[in-house]
Amino acid sequence: MPLVEFQDFSFKYYGADSLALKKVTLAIDEGEYVVITGPSGCGKTTLCRAINGLIPQFHRGYIAGNVVVNGMNTREHEVAEFATTAGLVFQQPENQLVTLNVEKEIAFGPENLGVEPAEVRRRVEELIDLLDIEHLRDKHPHEMSGGEQQRVAIAATLALKPKILIADEPTSNLDPKSAETILEIISSLNRRGMTVAIVEHRLDLVAKDASRIIVMDQGSVVADGRPREVLVDDICEEIGVGIPKATLIYKRLAAKKVRLSGVPLSGDELASLVKESGST
């Protein structure tokens, strides 16, 4: 059974005049690393909210079809019941930070679920270490930069030990090095078995780690497959998905009948492929 299953699911926010999701059918299996991308306003955030039950439990509206997460239909279970299954990191970290310092922030979730104090303590220390936020330990979230807040938000989400980590543009407030650090953390979590669904515009940073890319447009899934197949699909450029520049060069060369022997996702891959073609 897939961990997450959208069954012909549609959703319209209360008061909106169009559907945010239109008949979405897709399954995410345990262990996958899925990147969700698409133009701004295409339904990516809505899709994330539908995985952890915020839709339809918190955001009300018209719904059709079902979303089943870890065997639970999101129509029938409270958001709190999904807390240890689907951990969502928001687009704006400060919208989810609620306490006065980092330790309290990380402890907040598990304490609310009645986890033993010693275990809470252990998770706090482990996550402070994992996300390298020792220097922020006693800081108020409002004294931190956007990037620092995002690291704290991720730590607080992981403290609930979810089965799937859903991250809605987790690197958008980060400088490139911090973004790479966060993505490396997410990718290493995935290698240790954590299922990951991440919304990202900066495909140059995530394509190499992803097992799958889902492209959305106007509430529908318009492409879904392996990164090297999806990113060369013309649909990406048509709807305004910023494919990695190295991949874009591949496509432009192909249009001029110059074929590289593979699809590059990074600058180094592009260089090696050009060297390979240039020496034959």
Add this chain to the structure above:
Amino acid sequence: MIIIEDVHFSYDGLYTALRGVSLQIDDGESLAIMGTNGAGKTTLVKHFNGLLRPQSGRVILNGADTKDFSIAEIAREVGLVMQNPDHQLFLDTVEKEIVFGLKNLGFTEEEATERCSRTITSLGLEGLAQRSPFALSGGERKRVALASVLATEPRVVVLDEPTIGQDACQKQRLAEMLESLNERGRTVVVVTHDIEFVIEHLPRTVAMANGTIVADGQTNKVLSNDEILECCSLTPPQLTQAARSLHEEFPTFPERLTLLSEVESEVLRILGGENSVIP
């Protein structure tokens, strides 16, 4: 013109966010401010419109020290779009949000409506005018926040991370809008981590680290210096990485190429593609 003179600032008296920043921005310039998270970029630009006041040093706007002016007075000159749109959006439709600032600055009803609809088109917000900003996506909310300030066309436009949540098309639109403001003599200051956006669209780059300015100059020079990149936690863009690697193998391949079109034509030249004839 904005002159920042040896500005120091600390939020809590313990951690110093700005430690002696000096900077001059001339009218009609277009520049990027880049640097690590926590380098002081946002703190610096909040001094431009008086949201923060220097604890020592001076901020001089058009020849006058900003300490003598209220934020409302400075707002006519300097428009700031904050990093988090939710900090500045508060009305129940996109249109009201955009018209609010215009009316406050004394534009007539007619003029405000006209500017509002023009900005809505430029930023691709058509069809959303009567929607609540809070029902929109993150990227759309960001564009509403941008629109509410850009519509007033202040002499100095300061944008904190404007490309967050924007897809390739929206970034292009934003770039075109900034270019057109620039052509009409407005000053454009963009705080961003988006190195590809900076390389393509902003000729001057100020690099910050630890509350100080570590480099200030032409974008292509500042951003091709590895030490500065390291210091600002920036990584070279994919195409710069590819160009460096290809230069090692093919000495005729220019090492410092960053624009897509340049890399494309150089690769074609090396591989002998159909358009590779050297003029």
